[in-house]
Amino acid sequence: MSRHLFWLSDEAGLAIEPHLPHGKAGKPRVDDRTVISGILHVLKTGCRWRDVPAAYGPPTTIYNRYNRWSQRRIWQRLFEKVAASGPVPKELSIDSSHVKAHRSAAGSKRGSMKKRSVAHGAAGRARSTAWPTIAADRSPSP
Template identity: 75%
Template structure:
């Protein structure tokens, strides 16, 4: 069983206080074992029915994931855990495309994007913000793949509390609407100007180099096979997968 994924003691101590209490129905089986099984499926990309027996019945693992996704308990747990740490002053915003597995195609509304954020804002195509020191995500959003990155910038950032002082993003977020929104909140925009601008905005190149943190964060998340490739037809289940991986 050495190849199986199990939550470490430190990871469990950070997750356990945020588990839901007093839910209706029968008492839950071992939460640590079931969540470890969910993480194993997300990491390896195996089918739910093929989850190793050490985690318990595959139906239990699948039902726990989908029911908590529908409520949405995973997303609320992620938000509480992200809010538990210190508020970052410097945020990175970025998006990434996620390929859809054939089992996830032909769904109503098309394929989606993901966006992640810190106490700022984060991506099937998704933008994501993370803490600039650790590259830890603090917010995610999933949208159809035909939605431009800039459309999700303000919605992601609005849900985050101050004191954000700097936002680092690439050229996809160079829009006057976003720059004005940041200026009203006294947040410094570290965003390179598009080549079409007659008068480019000044860019803090030293700060912009730190944008690699959010790119590396997406690289780590995409080591999880069910994050790198969307297997699930429901956008809320994919968002729940991001939330669980972001723990």
């Protein structure tokens, strides 16, 4: 199974390390390179966060770090700094073929739009026949 895991190269890890936030005092953090490899694995394969292989660390750690860094715009700053420093390593390049869209992202559900009859105009009433005219024709004559 380990042959199918994605690992950030040493070169790429050293390039982004100065731009990552430093840990706080307390419980030792899971290595950033390992967690980033896990995040890229999720983005590349489209698997659920809880299905991340254990080699990358706890799934909650991987998801929380991704989410917190997204909220703090660390990913944005990281990609800007790496892009400004020269060509982006292939391991860090993510395009639309790597990120899976949720099935509801494709558009609205089929048949969810209310279909209108051709006979209905903008006011929503039938234009083909006037009911009062027909009713008047069928009424008994005095």
